[in-house]
Amino acid sequence: MTQxxxxxxxxxxxxxxxxxxxxxYMPDEYRKTLIRxxxxxxxxxxxxxxxxxxxxxxxxxxxxxxxxxxKVQDEGGHGLYxxxxxxxxxxxxxQMLHQLHTGAAKYSSIFNYPTITxxxxxxxxxLVDGAAIMNQVPLCxxxxxxxxxxxxxxxxxxxxxxxxxxxxxxxxxxxTPVQKQMAQDALNRWWAPALMMFGPLDAVSPNTAxxxxxxxxxxxxxxxxxxxxxxxxxxxxxxxxxxxxANIKWNEExxxxxxxxxxWDEFWNVVKGNGPCNKERLATRVKAWEDGAWVRxxxxxxxxxxxxxxxx
Amino acid sequence: xxxxxxxxxxxxLADNVLIxxxxxxxxxxxxxxLEQDIALTNISLDQIGxxxxxxxxxxxxxxxxxxxxxxxxxxxxxxxxxxxNQHTITEDDLAYLRDAWDFRNCLLVEQExxxxxYTVARSFFxxxxxxxxxxxxQKSTDSTLAAIAEKSLKEVQYxxxxxxxxxxxxxxxxxxxxxxxxxxxxxxxxxTGELFAMNAIEQAAMQANIGVDVSSLQQAYQQQIEAIVNxxxxxxxxxxxxxxxxxxxxxxxxxxxMLAEMQYLQRAYPNMEW
Ligand SMILES: [Fe+2]
Ligand SMILES: [Fe+2]
Ligand SMILES: [Fe+2]
Numbered sequence: 001m002t003q004x005x006x007x008x009x010x011x012x013x014x015x016x017x018x019x020x021x022x023x024x025y026m027p028d029e030y031r032k033t034l035i036r037x038x039x040x041x042x043x044x045x046x047x048x049x050x051x052x053x054x055x056x057x058x059x060x061x062x063x064x065x066x067x068x069x070x071k072v073q074d075e076g077g078h079g080l081y082x083x084x085x086x087x088x089x090x091x092x093x094x095q096m097l098h099q100l101h102t103g104a105a106k107y108s109s110i111f112n113y114p115t116i117t118x119x120x121x122x123x124x125x126x127l128v129d130g131a132a133i134m135n136q137v138p139l140c141x142x143x144x145x146x147x148x149x150x151x152x153x154x155x156x157x158x159x160x161x162x163x164x165x166x167x168x169x170x171x172x173x174x175x176t177p178v179q180k181q182m183a184q185d186a187l188n189r190w191w192a193p194a195l196m197m198f199g200p201l202d203a204v205s206p207n208t209a210x211x212x213x214x215x216x217x218x219x220x221x222x223x224x225x226x227x228x229x230x231x232x233x234x235x236x237x238x239x240x241x242x243x244x245x246a247n248i249k250w251n252e253e254x255x256x257x258x259x260x261x262x263x264w265d266e267f268w269n270v271v272k273g274n275g276p277c278n279k280e281r282l283a284t285r286v287k288a289w290e291d292g293a294w295v296r297x298x299x300x301x302x303x304x305x306x307x308x309x310x311x312x
Numbered sequence: 313x314x315x316x317x318x319x320x321x322x323x324x325l326a327d328n329v330l331i332x333x334x335x336x337x338x339x340x341x342x343x344x345x346l347e348q349d350i351a352l353t354n355i356s357l358d359q360i361g362x363x364x365x366x367x368x369x370x371x372x373x374x375x376x377x378x379x380x381x382x383x384x385x386x387x388x389x390x391x392x393x394x395x396x397n398q399h400t401i402t403e404d405d406l407a408y409l410r411d412a413w414d415f416r417n418c419l420l421v422e423q424e425x426x427x428x429x430y431t432v433a434r435s436f437f438x439x440x441x442x443x444x445x446x447x448x449x450q451k452s453t454d455s456t457l458a459a460i461a462e463k464s465l466k467e468v469q470y471x472x473x474x475x476x477x478x479x480x481x482x483x484x485x486x487x488x489x490x491x492x493x494x495x496x497x498x499x500x501x502x503x504t505g506e507l508f509a510m511n512a513i514e515q516a517a518m519q520a521n522i523g524v525d526v527s528s529l530q531q532a533y534q535q536q537i538e539a540i541v542n543x544x545x546x547x548x549x550x551x552x553x554x555x556x557x558x559x560x561x562x563x564x565x566x567x568x569x570m571l572a573e574m575q576y577l578q579r580a581y582p583n584m585e586w
Binding site: 056 | 330337341343584
């Protein structure tokens with residue numbers, strides 16, 4: 001087949017919703033886009049462990065401690081699935097981690113905000129994992145097979161994450177006045193950053209069009225964001241908390257909630273590395289990696305010795 | 313048999329696994345290899361789960377005790393007041409409202425994580441003990457403790473495998489890892505003597521056939537540890553002196569800081585549901 005017919009048959013598969021598999025032909029740009037997106041997603045899972053791991057040793061009950069620990073562990077597992085999926089595209093985990101550690105690869109900006117009260121564990125599970133689910137459920141049908149299959153496993157666990165977060169919020173909202181205040185404070189702080197998790201406005205989103213055409217993405221940023229707002233406003237009402245944005249109003253005509261413009265300067269500022277925790281999060285990952293170097297070297301030296309012993 | 317003995321014995325078992333689990337939990341997100349981060353979390357989760365079963369049992373015993381028997385159980389005023397006011401005590405009251413001198417865990421588990429080799433050494437020494445302890449505790453005449461031991465033993469079998477494999481891997485890895493592992497074994501060994509030194513609670517529990525004669529486990533322990541250390545190509549650690557105290561409530565300085573962190577929310581916002 002010629003290059004042109006390769007590309008035609010690739011696009012035909014995409015259009016017929018046939019999954020692309022690692023051994024199949026794919027345009028370079030498709031491969032690059034996927035590596036960028038999947039590795040960024042994997043990095044988000046493991047950097048995302050940090051703001052919550054921050055509270056494991058301080059969780060207010062043994063049950064909460066165990067549930068949070070299991071939740072953060074799941075995120076590590078998601079990182080594993082996703083690094084493996086990305087590796088099928090011809091990049092190694094070490095290469096991806098190198099990109100993370102040198103700042104060449106990004107991760108979700110949401111994890112550059114600090115977790116300063118216990119209620120943040122509730123808000124993150126509920127809002128951040130909630131937004132992640134909304135972003136990720138469509139990815140279970142994304143065009144690249146290994147990514148789609150990884151996302152099926154991820155999404156199964158994410159709903160437990162959201163439930164545990166919402167349950168924390170519910171306990172606080174139904175608790176003492178100071179607990180309710182703690183919940184409200186967390187909601188107010190995490191609301192806008194959570195909405196920004198869907199990415200920039202469609203009008204200025206550089207990658208959306210091509211990703212839609214290749215069915216890597218299936219809904220636009222704005223569509224998903226609106227869906228999230230509509231669902232979450234109802235949940236805030238059930239919690240009995242105040243809406244975090246005075247401009248949230250039902251729009252009869254659109255059949256959706258209206259809300260304030262987001263502060264996109266803040267968004268881009270955090271993306272650029274100036275969020276409250278960017279430096280700290282990255283430094284923690286780099287330190288874990290560097291402190292672990294001798295352990296990884298020992299493990300591979302040992303594995304190597306076993307291999308030679310077996311061969312002998 | 314006195315329920316005070318069962319209570320105190322159960323609490324001692326619980327304190328060990330809670331403190332160990334809490335220490336390991338601090339590694340979450342910071343492991344040297346993602347797979348190992350997850351493995352360590354698994355072990356921590358098992359231990360916290362074991363601690364919960366044991367504290368729940370201890371709380372039940374307290375709640376069923378006649379008031380006169382439980383008027384002076386703990387130094388911690390918040391907890392003791394709750395008991396004296398006939399509140400229903402929970403697992404969390406026991407974990408979060410006692411101060412260091414009420415804790416009866418061994419010194420080994422409260423030692424700081426250090427690097428990967430120190431963490432491995434501490435688990436290696438502790439998990440092997442737990443393995444022998446729970447094996448024997450399955451025969452306890454207290455059916456709750458016997459059942460918890462049986463369930464926990466299945467988990468501990470995985471824990472000892474994990475720790476032993478790492479001792480061997482580091483011992484037989486690079487020159488650097490060998491040296492670090494040797495050093496860590498040496499540094500933590502002085503906390504292993506206490507595991508087998510019977511305190512008054514263990515004596516009483518043994519006499520009542522609910523607890524284990526831990527002094528009888530020492531020989532098997534020594535042999536099993538030595539087998540792995542040899543396989544790793546390392547030297548058996550030695551100690552001129554074995555540290556003791558934790559089992560009688562006299563702890564190292566580390567425990568107080570650890571509890572301050574673990575308990576702070578319950579202390580700053582008392583009497584709330586979370
Ligand atoms: Fe995710
Ligand atoms: Fe995740
Ligand atoms: Fe999650």
